[in-house]
Amino acid sequence: MVRIEIRPEELAYRIKDYNPSFDDTHLNKAYVFGLTAHGKQTRASGESYFNHPVEVAGILTKMKLDEATIITGLLHDVVEDSDTSLDEIERKFGSVIRQLVDGVTKLSQVEMSVSGDVSNTTKQVENLRKFILAMSKDIRVLLVKLADRLHNMRTLSGLKNPDKRKRIAIETLDLYAPLAGRIGLNDFKDELEDLAFAELQPEANQFISSKLSELQILEQDLIAAISEELTKGLQSQSLKATVQGRMKSPFSIWKKMQRKNVSFENLSDIMAFRILVDSLADCYQALGVVHTAYSTVPGRFKDYISTPKSNGYQSIHTCVIGPHKHRIEVQIRTREMQEVADRGVAAHWSYKEGVPNKDHLNLLWLRDLQEVSDSSADPEDFLEHAKLSLYSDQVFCFTPRGEVYSLPAKATAIDFAYAVHSEIGYHCVGAKINGIIAPLRTVLRNGDQVEILTSPSQVPQIEWGSFAVTGKVKSSVKRARAQAEREEHIYRGLHALQKEFLAENYPFSEKPLEQARRNFAAKSIEDLYIMISENKITARDLFHSIFPGTRLVAQKSKKPNGAADGEQGTVSVLTRAVNSSSLPIQGLPAAMAYHLAGCCHPLPGDRIVGIVSPGKGATIHTIGCPSLASLCEHSERWLDLSWNLEVTAANNHLGRITAVIAHQPEAMGNLCTVIGMNHATINNLKITHKWPDHYEIMLDIEVRDLRHLTHIITALRANPAVNSVERRAVIA
Ligand code: MN
Secondary structure, eight states, X not given: OOOOSSXXXXXXXXXXXXXXXXXXXXXXXXXXXXXXXXXXXXXXXXSBTTHHHHHHHHHHHHTTOOHHHHHHXXXXXXXXXXXXXXXXXXXXXXXXXXXXXXXXXXXHHOOOOTTSXXXXXXXXXXXXXXXXXXXXXXXXXXXXXXXXXXXXXXXXXXXXXXXXXXXXXXXXXXXXXXXXXXXXXXXXXXXXXXXXXXXXOHHHHHHHHHHHHHHHHHTOSHHHHHHHHHHHHHHHTTOOOEEEEEEOOHHHHHHHHHHHTOOGGGOOXXXXXEEEESSHHHHHHHHHHHHHHSEEOTTOOEETTTSOOTTOOOOEXXXXXXXXXXXXXXXXXXXXXXXXXXXXXXXXXXXTTOSOOGGGGTOHHHHHHHHHHHHOOOHHHHHHHHHHHHHOOEEEEEOTTOOEXXXXXXXXXXXXXXXXXXXXXXXXXXXXXXXXEEOTTOBOOTTOBEEEEEOTTOOOOGGGGGTOOSHHHHHHHHHHHHHHHHHHHHHHHHHHHHHHHHHTTOOOOSTTHHHHHHHTTOSSHHHHXXXXXXXXSOHHHHHHHHOTTOOGGGGGSOOGGGOSSHHHHHGGGOOSOOOGGGXXXXXXXXXXXXXXXXXXXXXXXXXXXXXXXXXXXXXEXXXXXXXXXXXXXXXGGEEEEEEOGGGOOSSOEEEEEEEEEESSTTHXXXXXXXXXXXXXXXXXXXXXXXXXXXXXXEEEEEESSHHHHHHHHHHHHTSTTEEEEEEOSOOO
């Protein structure tokens, strides 16, 4: 029954591999002490409990950690789970190990989930504070805790209680995986995420894993073949390089399927290759070899060597159509960089040094968190700050000329525009991210290259406030909103006054208003209009102050030019901003005519842009419409628009789809029924392709908006007679 998987000699052997002068006296003593302290305790799986701390110590040797950390791994559960006291630990192993074991024990007692029950914020915050306090004294505490969690996750299936398993998996995904990422332990992070994913989404994990092994069988030694070809290419340029290939992890594939909203079949790069070289110069030479031999996938190149991630990670990432026409991800780095990627913070200190110097470790975020914890009175503030500091980072993005700007995480293209220059932000109409037109609300990622399109006629748009994160944009939007309100008042006041003139049968002119302005102590004529709009004076008062002779009887006099209503006579005069809230499209300059492009038939809900043609107004395209490519040069014609979904409820927008259905008697009927049941009308239908057992048909459907169409597509996909359905973005 009591069988320990790793013997002390094995641990010592592993340590000696990276620390030849290692003396195993203390290690052996700790091993025996731990084994005795846990005695006959067993884990939920029935195996000897001591297996767990030994495995944790084993994980720590892989990170090439110092003796104290590895001994702490062996002893990390003795205080919690046996009657050993901290004093005893100190007597036997010294004060450093005591502090480390104490730290890990405290971390273990803080059972919490950062994103857990919101109703219990105070408790959550108190826990988080304790947690940070325990780990900020010595980062090795966190390393042991992460190794502890990794082993517990690896053996999670041993736990019988499904609720407990789930809670641990959620906590891992919420807290420990981000922490591992934050200190640069990327492999830890990936493994923790994969294990938690397998527990939380067993079906999805099963599906992806089986697909991956299917592929491995189907493509046989594809990874080996591609690795070999890459190696040959590098060798031909006399580069000393090691190539490692792997299938991507189920969790990373699942995240990509979600993010890109694609099915597994359409997911092309599921293999990743790593090229390890000796020097920095070799990295770029290897990159040259790869980019010369294979065509690159645009928008996927990232140089974390010249701009390292804030956790110290350095590497070049690129994506190419590689050997055998497979899309593959390639990471290029030196062996030293690989060490940092493997060992995170630990890579920066030697196993001999003992307590590492925190300033060297990129741990300023931890100190910062500690300070906020000490000083912040409001628990919610602190929690918010802690979450930000755990999960987020700065993102670094580039201009086309290669200038780098750092922005807070979740920053969008409009934040970037303002970061470059307020004037650029002010006149921003669109953005190209990594060479592709993208909406201004697009959240930027590290390494994105962002080109801002501007137009002299553009002004800040109020809707920017809903997706900007930087203060620069928000204050600009605030000013824009104040300006818009002012214009609205000016418009209303002017309108009221023009009506008054019309009613009195006087031609409207601003000339006589100059005197009135002084009478009412207004700074400008516009302020005079605002006073009317805000009911500080009436239009009638104003009119009579200008023309004291006219009498009230005039109010009911004839309308000029035979107009039935005074208002109609004024319409042509109004060139001021029109309140756009009742128009289906937002962001158009006042009174600009528009029509929906015939090429892409935008639906309400689609991301849209307007292209201004002199004399014709704006043509509205979907942001992905191919016809926009030729217009990139003319950024002055671009308008950043959006739908006002509250006024587009009518069922009169055309959406085009293509569907492949089985050649069976009931298939076409089923298809039409599904569409009808979802309250849409078929406007046009055409069989575009015939195979012996399938038809491809094209349908134009009258729908309310994008959601309506998406709903129908989803319903069709669920129908057994329907093989596949796609929206056709372009209507030819
Ligand atoms: Mn443990």
